[in-house]
Amino acid sequence: MIPSLLKLKHISAAFSICIALLLLTSAVVQANDDTKEASYKARMDAAISMLQSDEIQSVSDFVDSQLDQDTLAGFGGDGRKRYIGYLTDIKLFHHSFTLQSFEPIAPERNEFRAKLRSLNTELDYGLTLELSEHAPYKVVDIYFSSPRLTPQKNSLKLTKQELVSQLSTYVDRLAARGAFSGAVLLADKNGVLYQNAKGMADLRYQAKNNPDTKFNLASMNKMFTAVSVLQLVVEQKLALDDKLVKYVDRSLFAEGDFDNISIAQLLTHTSGLGWPNYPDTHQNNLRHLNDHRPFLKHLRLNSQPGTQFSYSNEGMLLLGMVIEAVSGMSYDDYVQKNIYQKAGMTNSGNFDIDGVTPNMAMGYFYSQELQSMQSNWFIHAIKGNAAGGGYSTISDLHKFSTALTSYKLLPEVFTRAAYSAKPELNSPYYGYGFSVRSGQKGSVIGHSGAFIGVSSEMRIYLEQGYTLIVLANQGFASEPVITVADSLIKAL
Numbered sequence: 001m002i003p004s005l006l007k008l009k010h011i012s013a014a015f016s017i018c019i020a021l022l023l024l025t026s027a028v029v030q031a032n033d034d035t036k037e038a039s040y041k042a043r044m045d046a047a048i049s050m051l052q053s054d055e056i057q058s059v060s061d062f063v064d065s066q067l068d069q070d071t072l073a074g075f076g077g078d079g080r081k082r083y084i085g086y087l088t089d090i091k092l093f094h095h096s097f098t099l100q101s102f103e104p105i106a107p108e109r110n111e112f113r114a115k116l117r118s119l120n121t122e123l124d125y126g127l128t129l130e131l132s133e134h135a136p137y138k139v140v141d142i143y144f145s146s147p148r149l150t151p152q153k154n155s156l157k158l159t160k161q162e163l164v165s166q167l168s169t170y171v172d173r174l175a176a177r178g179a180f181s182g183a184v185l186l187a188d189k190n191g192v193l194y195q196n197a198k199g200m201a202d203l204r205y206q207a208k209n210n211p212d213t214k215f216n217l218a219s220m221n222k223m224f225t226a227v228s229v230l231q232l233v234v235e236q237k238l239a240l241d242d243k244l245v246k247y248v249d250r251s252l253f254a255e256g257d258f259d260n261i262s263i264a265q266l267l268t269h270t271s272g273l274g275w276p277n278y279p280d281t282h283q284n285n286l287r288h289l290n291d292h293r294p295f296l297k298h299l300r301l302n303s304q305p306g307t308q309f310s311y312s313n314e315g316m317l318l319l320g321m322v323i324e325a326v327s328g329m330s331y332d333d334y335v336q337k338n339i340y341q342k343a344g345m346t347n348s349g350n351f352d353i354d355g356v357t358p359n360m361a362m363g364y365f366y367s368q369e370l371q372s373m374q375s376n377w378f379i380h381a382i383k384g385n386a387a388g389g390g391y392s393t394i395s396d397l398h399k400f401s402t403a404l405t406s407y408k409l410l411p412e413v414f415t416r417a418a419y420s421a422k423p424e425l426n427s428p429y430y431g432y433g434f435s436v437r438s439g440q441k442g443s444v445i446g447h448s449g450a451f452i453g454v455s456s457e458m459r460i461y462l463e464q465g466y467t468l469i470v471l472a473n474q475g476f477a478s479e480p481v482i483t484v485a486d487s488l489i490k491a492l
Contacts, residue, residue, distance in 0.1 A: 035135060035137070036110070036131070036135075036137055039131065039135070039136060039137035040112045040129065040131060040137070043066055043129055043131065043137070043138075043139055044102060044112065044114055044127075044129060046062055046065070046066050047062065047066070047114075047127065047129065047139075047142065048097065048099055048114065048116070048127075050062040050087070050091070051087075051090070051091055051094070051096065051097045051116070051127075052096050052097060056088065056091075056368070056371075059084055059087045059088045059091060059368070060084050060368070062087070063080060063083050063084050063087065064080075066138065066139050067079075067080075067083060067138060067139045067140075067142075068132050068138035068139060068140045069138075070140070071083075071138075071139070071140045071141065081368075083142070084368050085365070085366075085367075085368060085452075087142070088366050088368055089365055089366055089475050089476070090144060090476070092366050093120065093179060093474075093475065093476050093477070094118040094119060094120050094121065094125075094179075095118075095119045095120045095177065095179075096118075096119040097116035097117060097118055097119065097125075097127075098116065098117050098119070099114060099115075099116060100114075100115040100116060100117055100124060101114070101115045102114035102115070110130060110131040110132070110133060110137070111128060111129070111130050111131075112128070112129050112131070113126050113127065113128045113129075113145075114126070114127045115127075117150075118147070118480075120174065120177045120178075120179040121147060121174065121179060121480035122173075122480075123147035123148060123149060123150075123480055123483060123484075124147065124148045124149070124150060125144050125145060125146075125147050125148075126144065126145035127142070127143075127144055128141075128142070128143055128144075128145065129141075129142055130142070146479060146483070147479055147480055147483045148483070149483060149484065149487050156491075157491060157492070158488060158491045158492055159492075160188070160193060160492065163186075163193075163488045163489070163491070163492060164186070164193050164194045166484075166488055167184075167186065167194060167481075167484065167485050167488055168194060168196065170481070170484050171184055171196060171198065171481060172198075174198075174477075174480060174481065175198035175199060179477065179480070180198050180199065180472065180474070180477045180480075180481065181198060181199025181200060181209060181364075181472055181473055181474040181477060182197070182198065182199060182209060182215065182361075182455070182470065182471050182472030182473060182474065182477055182478065183195070183196065183197040183198075183209055183210075183211055183213060183215065183393070183394045183469075183470075183471050183472075184196055184197075184394065184469070184470050184481055184485075185211075185394035185395070185397075185398055185467070185468070185469045186466065186467070186468050186469075186485060187398055187401075187466065187467045188465050188466050188467075189465040192398070195211050195394060195395075196211070197209040197210045197211050197213060199472075199473070199474065201213050201359070201360070201361040201362065201473065202361075202362050203362075203364060203373060209361060209473070210359070211393070211394060211395065212347065212359055212393055212395065213359050213360070213361050213393065214347055214348075214351070214357065214359055214360040214361065214391040214392060214393055215361050215391060215392065215393070215454075215456060215471035215472065215473060216361070216363055216380075216384075216389065216390075216391055216449075216451065216453075216454045216456070216473070217384075217388065217389070217390050217391060217392055217449050217454075217456050217471070218388045218389065218448075218449025218450055218451045218454045218456055219313070219387070219388040219447060219448065219449040219450070220388070220390075220392075220397075220447045220448070220449040220456055220457075220458060221316075221350075221384060221385070221386065221387065221388045221389065221390045221449075222316050222386075222387065222388065222433050222447060223400075223433050223434060223446075223447050223458075224335050224339050224390070225316050225319050225320060225323070225331075225335075225386040225387075225433060226267055226319075226418055226432045226433020226434065227339060227404070227409050227410060227418065227433065228323050228331075228334055228335055228338060228339065229263065229267060229319055229322065229323060229432070229433075230410055230414045230417070230418055230432060231338055231409070231410060232323065232326050232327065233263075233414070234410065234411060234414055237326045237327070238263060238322070238326050239263070240262065240263050240264040240267075241262050241263070241264060242262065242263050243259060243260065243261065243262055243263075244258065244261040244262070244263070244266065244271075244318060244322070245258060245259050245261075247321070247322045247325040247326060248296075248318060248321050248322065248325070252293055252296040252297065253296055253297060253299060254297050254298070254299065254300070256300070256301045257272070257301060257304060257305055258299075258301070260304075260305045260306075261273075261305045262305070262306070263319070263322065264422075264425060264432075265305050265306055265315075265425065266312075266315040266316070266318060266319050266322075267319065267432040267433055268309070268422050268425050268426075268427035268430055268431070268432065269309055269310060269311050269312050269315060269427060269430060270305070270306055270307070270308065270309055270310070270422075270425050270426050270427050271301075271305050271306075271310075271312060271315050272301040272302060272303040272304055272305045272306075272307065272308075272310065273299060273300075273301060273302070273310065273312040273314050273315050274300050274301065274302035274310065274312070276295070276298045276299050276300065276314060277298055277300075278295050278298050279295075279298070286381060286382065286383075287352070287382050287383050288330075288383075289317065289320050289321050289324060289330075289331055289385055289386065290321075292317060292321075293321075296318075299314055306425065306426065307426060308426050309426055309427045309428070309429075309430065313387040313388065314387070316386050316387040316388075316433075317385060317386050317387040319386055320385055320386025320387070321386075323386070331350075331385065331386055332349065332350050335350075336349065338409075339400070339409060340396075342403060342408055342409060343396075343399045343400050343402075343403035343404075343408065343409065344399045344403070345392065345396040345397075345399050345400060346396070347359075347392065347393045347395070347396050348390065348391065348392035348393070348396045349384075349390060349391060350383055350384035350385060350389065350390040350391075351383070351384070351390075351391050352382060352383050353377050353380065353382060353383065354382060357391070360391060361473040362375050362376070362377060362453075362473060363375065363376035363377070363380070363451070363452070363453025363454045363473045363474075364376065364453050364473060364474060365452050365453045365475055375453070376451065376452050376453035376454070379452060380451065380452075380453075388449060388451075389451075392471075393471075394469045394471055397458055397469045397471075398467055398469060401458065401460050401467040401469075402467075404460075405460065405462070417431070417432060418431055418432045418433060418434055419431045419432075419434040419436060419443070419445035419460075419462075420436065421436040431445070433447070434446065434447060435447055435448070439490070440490075441461070441463060441464055441490060442461065442462055442463025442464055443461075443462045443463065444459050444460065444461050444462070444486075445459075445460050445462060446458040446459040446460050448478070450475070452475060453473060453474065453475055454472070454473065454475070455470075455472040455474060455475055455476055455477045455478040455479065456470065456471045456472065456478055457469075457470055457478050457479075457482050458470075459482065459486065461489060464489065464492070466489055468482065468485050468486070468489070470482055470485075
């Protein structure tokens with residue numbers, strides 16, 4: 001049936017209205033996209049200007065003007081303070097950046113990244129901004145990725161002598177710019193190829209770092225904890241599939257699936273443990289592992305045990321309690337007897353930082369409040385434990401690497417199990433207490449550590465036979481040395 005002329009006019013008018021609405025909607029969406037893109041560019045311009053500015057005040061100005069209010073209210077009300085401290089440290093460490101490129105990396109999540117080159121380290125970094133979902137699109141997070149070398153075309157093979165020369169020259173340049181305070185060691189199977197120390201162990205008394213200076217390891221302690229657990233497995237005093245609650249009283253924990261957490265899951269960070277929300281307590285009250293027991297009720301599970309990788313300091317701390325329960329010794333005594341003594345490590349331990357330990361570096365960071373460098377000893381744990389915070393030297397860690405890879409600490413089958421990734425446990429880049437990387441020239445295993453005023457890492461190149469150790473009493477400082485040294489080792 002043919003519609004009447006009147007109906008055709010009505011249909012035509014309705015169609016025109018729909019088209020107009022569609023065009024209007026499209027224009028609004030396009031306008032919003034333009035506004036988001038414009039906001040991103042404006043925020044990124046502000047971030048880069050802040051990083052290039054000679055004024056320290058530029059950091060607090062950026063945080064106050066560009067960050068989202070909810071972000072500033074985070075971290076228990078310390079969000080503003082934390083971001084100012086983080087960005088100030090970045091700014092002082094790198095001195096300045098130049099913009100290389102920028103692009104949206106995840107527009108659907110409002111994430112955008114710029115590639116910046118550091119003046120001090122000569123390396124490229126990714127600066128990522130995450131914007132809020134709605135206008136005015138303020139910054140809800142800002143962070144830097146690990147450094148990368150600019151790709152070199154037609155790079156030539158290096159000799160060991162050339163590697164050492166280039167690494168030494170680079171460390172010297174960093175130190176001259178105030179971008180490295182610490183110690184470096186590179187060794188092959190025949191012995192030490194290069195070692196050096198730069199900067200100050202104690203700024204107040206102008207005591208210099210030296211190759212025997214004891215540096216804070218932060219999370220590198222986790223390797224010692226894992227080896228200790230595997231030693232007890234070798235002795236059949238516990239099993240990897242044993243449950244945590246077999247050794248640590250279940251009543252200490254809150255509600256949740258804590259009964260199903262296994263030893264293997266704690267070793268691989270797949271236990272499901274998240275970051276706890278501990279009540280305020282003075283650091284002096286947490287000197288020993290047992291001092292943590294009243295606070296275990298504040299631990300929460302973010303996922304079901306065994307379902308995903310989620311890095312957890314508390315998981316390693318719980319393994320320290322397991323070691324004490326099984327061995328009948330304190331964690332410190334067990335590690336001293338079964339790792340340090342066996343490896344010949346005479347300058348390592350979980351030292352009380354309020355005690356008197358010779359030749360120990362103090363960690364430093366820039367304090368916005370004091371407008372000067374500040375020691376981290378007043379915010380750091382009073383004593384290291386199974387999760388981190390112990391001290392060692394580059395020489396002692398080289399001895400640990402040698403003892404580990406020559407199977408003096410564990411039988412070969414258990415040693416290889418420790419530094420093999422565990423994808424079957426949902427831990428594709430981490431073994432039992434060791435990070436695992438695979439490259440064209442073989443596996444690289446080890447661990448890093450970071451805290452305010454602390455930056456450390458050890459890498460063992462299993463097939464190539466090299467050990468690289470960088471310990472620093474300055475935030476971010478180990479990363480550029482590790483990056484450059486890693487590139488040089490690959491060029492051998």
